[in-house]
Amino acid sequence: MKHNPMYAEYASAYADAIEANIYNAQFERPSLLALLPDVKNKSVLDLGCGPGVYAQILTQRGARVTAVDGSAEMVAITSDRLGPSVNCYQQNLNDGLPTEKDHSYDVVISPLTIHYLQDWRPFLKAVHRVLKHAGSFVFSTHHPMVDFTASPSGDYFRTELIEEQWDTIGKPVDVAYYRRPLTGIFESLKAAGLMVADFSEGEPVAEMKQSNPEKYLELKTKPCFLFFRCITVA
Numbered sequence: 001m002k003h004n005p006m007y008a009e010y011a012s013a014y015a016d017a018i019e020a021n022i023y024n025a026q027f028e029r030p031s032l033l034a035l036l037p038d039v040k041n042k043s044v045l046d047l048g049c050g051p052g053v054y055a056q057i058l059t060q061r062g063a064r065v066t067a068v069d070g071s072a073e074m075v076a077i078t079s080d081r082l083g084p085s086v087n088c089y090q091q092n093l094n095d096g097l098p099t100e101k102d103h104s105y106d107v108v109i110s111p112l113t114i115h116y117l118q119d120w121r122p123f124l125k126a127v128h129r130v131l132k133h134a135g136s137f138v139f140s141t142h143h144p145m146v147d148f149t150a151s152p153s154g155d156y157f158r159t160e161l162i163e164e165q166w167d168t169i170g171k172p173v174d175v176a177y178y179r180r181p182l183t184g185i186f187e188s189l190k191a192a193g194l195m196v197a198d199f200s201e202g203e204p205v206a207e208m209k210q211s212n213p214e215k216y217l218e219l220k221t222k223p224c225f226l227f228f229r230c231i232t233v234a
C-alpha cells in the first residue's frame, strides 16, 4: 500500500477541507448520495470512511454504520466525531474484510477510495461476500479520462500508478493512486458478481452556478468522477 500523507499526517487538515469544499461537498457527495438507496434501519458498511462525513450522514438517515479505514488518524477522527454510535476500525482494504461476517450488510459504500487499491479483486470479493442477497454497493472513483492526462505511459488501457500533488488542504501534498481503463473497471465488477444497476458521472449542486460559476461550468462540461450502484448477483 503506497503511503498517502494526505490521509495520515494531514488527516485533520483534510477533514476540515472536505467539509464544505467544491469537489467533495458540492459535487461528489450529492452525486453519490443520489444513487444511495434508503438506509433507514439498514446495516451499512463504509469502506475508506476518511474523517467520517459519510458515516455521519448515514447515521443521521437512520442506518447502523460500520466505518473502516486504513489510516489510524482517519479512524481516530471518525471515532471522535461519532462516538460509540458507529463501529469504526482500522483495516487495509488490500487484505479484504477478514473480521466481517458473510451476508451481514444491506448496503456497502466506498466513496473515492477504490483507486488507492492496485488489485481490486480481494476488495470486490470481500464486498460481495459481506453483502446480503441483492444488497447494494455504491462507490465513486476518479474518471479514467481525467487521470489519463497524468498517465506516465500514455497507454490508456494499462492499469498504472499515478503520482502527483494535490492542493486540497491549501498546500501541495504528494498523492499516489492507480488509474485503470473503463473496461478494467467493468470487468472487475462483473468478475466479482456485482451488476451495475445505476451509473452517473456526477452533477454539481445548483447553488454553485451563483457561488462559483467558473467551476460550475467546468463540472458541467468536463468529466471528473464516476459513480456506481451495483447489486450482488450470485
Ligand SMILES: C[S@@+](CC[C@H](N)C(=O)[O-])C[C@H]1O[C@@H](n2cnc3c(N)ncnc32)[C@H](O)[C@@H]1O
Pocket: 001, 007, 018, 047, 048, 049, 050, 051, 052, 053, 054, 068, 069, 070, 071, 074, 091, 092, 093, 094, 110, 111, 112, 113, 116, 117
Ligand atoms: C479520498 S479519501 C475519501 C474519504 C471518504 N470516503 C470521503 O469520501 O469523505 C480516501 C480514503 O481511503 C483510505 N484508504 C486509502 N487506501 C486504503 C487502503 N488500502 N485501505 C483502507 N483505506 C484506504 C484513506 O485513508 C482515505 O481515508
